[in-house]
Each structure stands twice: as structure tokens, then as C-alpha cells.
Amino acid sequence: MQAANGNAVPTDTTDYVTVFVGETMFGLTIDRVHDVFVPAGITPVPLAPREIVGLLNLRGRVVTALCLRRRLGIPGREAGAAEMAIGLEQSGETFALIVDGVGEVLKLGADTQEPVPINLDARWRDISLGVHRLDGRLLVILDVDALLAFGDARESQVA
Template sequence: MSDKNALVPGSDRSTALDLGGSTKDFVTATIGKQMFGIPVLTVQDVLGPQRITRIPLAPPEVAGSLNLRGRIVTAIDVRKRLGLRNKEVEDPGMSIVVDQGGELYSLMVDQVGEVLSVPQNAFERNPATLDPRWREFSDGIFRLEKNLLVILDVTRLLDFAGSVKQAG
């Protein structure tokens, strides 16, 4: 998933594309054909397919829970959270584990890419043409050479979880 406008630490492209500003690092994930970025400092782990236990009466976006080295992790189906259709092909996908308020969440995505460093001055607010549901969970975008990198706001993406805990 290389992209020539992305600055990857240690790559030959880093110096050629340094626009003189600081950079931001994101773990990239693909859902459908769209690339999303999650701030690297929020990421705890990247997982392959996991056995997920369903949770009765949980919202549809909550796929269930899994055990990660003795800790219970809530698995969130990001595809459903973003209002996308279910995958047509039965592919177990991957997960990006994030820490939110001391709780671990597994964000289920189709594929995890690489860590991209992008120039901070290339950041743009959400365009009006971005899907309204995505805008709700996005901090903004970076226009890369071949892709649009939509930056996910993990706090807003997981906001419904707080109300689920209070209700339960």
C-alpha cells in the first residue's frame, strides 16, 4: 500500500517529500476500497483473525469480545459503524487494538496496511462531499497520490460504547 506522497520513515522517499513541516503518523487500514488512518499513538496492537464471542443484546456494531493475553477486548465492526455493507467474501479480516479510557477495543477492518508519515501541513478538513456518516467519525483527510486517507477519530468512533456501559 505504498503511496508516493506518504512519508515513510527510513524510506528513500522521506527526504524527497519533506515539505518542511512536521509530520503525523497513522496506521492505515482498508475497509472496502477506502483507506483510513488511525493515529499511531492510539494503537496498542495489530491482530490477525481472532475467535470472537458474541455479546447478547449488544448494538450491531459490537461484534463481540475476544481474549487478548488475558484481557477482555470489545470487538467493534468498523464496517457497520461506518454504515457500509457487509463483506461479500467471507474474509476474516484483521483488527487494530486501541486503548480508549483504559479499555481495549479491537477495531475490525478488512486489511491493515502500513504506518504512514504524512506532512501535517497537507491536512484538510472533511470535504462536504465526504459521506455524512464518515464525517461524524473523521478528524479530516490527507489527499495522497492515489488515495484519500480519511483520519478516524477513535473517541467519536467508540462514543456509543460509553452509553452501552451505562445502560448495562
């Protein structure tokens, strides 16, 4: 593909749904996102890992609600603060990723992508695929498989 000036136009872009936890912006590849909704009626699960805030009903399906703040080790939000949920699927199970807010969909090319910074907190580094520098902001790209595999990792450590 060529631009009007004859230069090649890069076609290797990826669409990311942006989500926010506090002021930090994260990206999820759009092909992993199934729903965006306001979570309601979350039922706590006794003895569940701290990151699991409970179960909810999403159009007749039981969905595990996972708090991104807790998963990343970020202090809790203020009581009554608005929250959103991103519907994700992993191995046939549906998850609701609870975030502070959902932004826009960004189409980003490899020219702004960088590897995961070595000084990024280890909890974040283990579930990140890289970062994009965007006009003074950093977009941390989350690895959905790693993000949702926390239960498997803990179980294998115990065995």
C-alpha cells in the same frame, strides 16, 4: 532544521497506521494503536449494539470487538474474507477494531491535510478529523475518541 538546499524542512508530521475497509483507506494516529492482530474466537454479545461483533481474548484481556464496516454503515464483507484487528484503548478499556486489512505506516505533513469534506457521509464526518490527498487516493483520518464513543452518545440521547 534545514535541508541541504538551505530551505526549512517541515517537522510537523504525524504517523498514521493505514487500514482498509473495501477499497477505502483510513488512518489512525499511531500513538492510539497498541496491537495489530488476526481476531479469533469472537463470542457474540446478546443485545449489544450492531457495531459490536462480540468479545475476544487478547493475551488474557477481554476485549470488545467493534466492526468498522458496521460503524460506518458499509455493507458486510463476503463470507470467509480475511480480516484484521487493530487494538485501541479508550478510558482504560481495550477495543479490537475489525477491518478488512492493515496497510503501512505513513508519515504525513500538514501540506497534504484538508478539513473533512462537507459532502462526506454524516456517519463518516462525525468520526473523522480530516483527509489527506495522496497520489489520487484519499486517506480519511479517523477520530478514535469519537469512533469509540458511540455507546456514550446513544445513552445521552436516551436520557
